[in-house]
Amino acid sequence: MSTTENAIASAEAHSAHNYHPLPVVVATADGAWMTDVEGRRYLDMLAGYSALNFGHGNRRLIDAAKAQLERVTLTSRAFHHDRFADFCTRLAELCGMEMVLPMNTGAEAVETAVKTARKWGYRVKGVPDGMAKIIVAADNFHGRTTTIISFSTDHEARADFGPYTPGFEIVPYGDLTALREAMTENTVAVLLEPIQGEAGVLVPPPGYLSGVRELTRERDVLFIADEIQSGLGRTGKTFACEHEGVVPDMYILGKALGGGVVPVSAVVSSAAVLGVYRAGEHGSTFGGNPLACAVALEVIAMLDTGEYQQRAAELGEHLHQELGLLVGGGAVEAVRGRGLWAGVDIDPGRGTGREISERLMDRRVLVKDTHGSTIRIAPPLVISKEDLDWGLEQLREVLRG
Known part of the structure; x- marks a missing residue:
């Protein structure tokens, strides 16, 4: 052989x-x-x-990683480290947002976004406890955790993994009428890929993303853009949402944020949204570690040039x-x-x-x-x-x- x-x-x-x-x-x-x-x-x-x-x-990313490897690689969030604040500040600026919650993988970031939207719905919007609903699109791909496959329409991803997590409504991708009809007083978020990657790089019809933005504002619902595959330069802009001049309430980032060197992901949003967290309610041992922050900071610097x-x-x-x-x-x-x-x-x-x-x-x-x-x-x-x-x-x- x-x-x-x-x-x-x-x-x-x-x-x-x-x-x-x-x-x-x-x-x-x-x-x-x-x-x-x-x-x-x-x-x-x-x-x-x-x-x-x-x-x-x-070379820039490898050098950044090597330099950090010689200093400190992990503290856990039990302590501050000297790359964390800079990373959060710079990433928030890149996104035009205020706060960052770092994780490791894309699926972790999606789970974080789901938890954040629910907590915001209960704490800020006033949705009755246990009643929060999140609207997603058919043919989506946001990861393969138990909660995420619960709102997948891909049989291969779902089969034999039930029981499934409730709290999600699936509507056709690109259909604003269906989205509008699915919204209720208990809807806390709309979670979408600006371009559906796993589905075959499906671009929504013109005006769809801007329509989602307008509708979510009208109904006091968070617009969450999963830019894990589409973001950070892939589509010719920093974020795919920019092609329609749209800024969501929350970005979910991953993949390219780690530069192909280490897994880095993040949820980026406003203080009004991410400010709902209190100590101990969510976390990750490796999320926002020094090595990840050092590499991601170099990624952000590279994107800053355009x-x-x-x-x-x-x-x-x-x-x-x-x-x-x-x-x-x-x-x-x-x-x-x-x-x-x-x-x-x-x-x-x-x-x-x-x-x-x-x-x-x-x-x-x-x-x-x-x-x-x-x-x-x-x-x-x-x-x-x-x-x-x-x-x-x-x-x-x-x-x-």
Whole structure:
């Protein structure tokens, strides 16, 4: 057996089969490229589902992590540390908000947002105890904890994990009328992805996000934007909500906030919302640790320049122009997305999304499928135009075959 085959066989034997990875075993990575254990190079067109917006081994982020590793890595929130206040201040400023509640993973941040909205509903809005409702969208993906899958419409995510957590109302994504009709006096929040990533990079109809913002203001309901995948430069702006000039009541951030170095997530909101917490009501041992704050501070500094947002906008325009040329030729049925983020619906007659991903892997390009014959394209924002074009040419070659 080859080194790759041995590694895959060992993983299959000794790890739970909760993922179905492509049969590639990565050993090193730099920028937009990864190298496997056999020395083969692959163009990364997935970027860890946006966790690697700034590329693999970004020198600024690695240096920030190394410097902090020599100082202090963990205190827990039992004590203050000298990176925490700066991190919270700078992230709040980036978001145009006032307060930050740091966690580790995206799912933790979503759980935190759910808890925050409920507590705000009881403490501030005056919803009767135990009656708070949160409205979510069908085909959402916010994580896989027990509470989060309770409001998922994905059978694979839900099956055999009940009983499910109550308190959620599901409405069609992009439908303002359905959202309005679902609201009651006990509605405390609307939780949405500004662009639905796992569903196939679904962009809502024009005016939807601004309509949600107007409606939630009218009804004294929090608008929570899950920007874990869409935020921090991916769509050509710092936040996807900005494409409609919308500022939600709460941002949920993760993935790229840790720069692909450490897991970092956060809920960012106003003092009126996050101020409902008292000591001991919520927390995380690793949330807001010194190493995480040091890396995230460097991420924020990089975003402050606007360089990465501009790069995503310019290369994204080129990406969508090139992908658009494939539609209608019998191989690609539709393309959606914003910035350096696209969902590509392949004609099922050409293969499933998994099969297309495997054929691209054979041509040294790594993407991932979702829902039937859809593949997602989301390269690191540092990718060169030449590498992007090479990757697109491999896709064209696969589709010709």
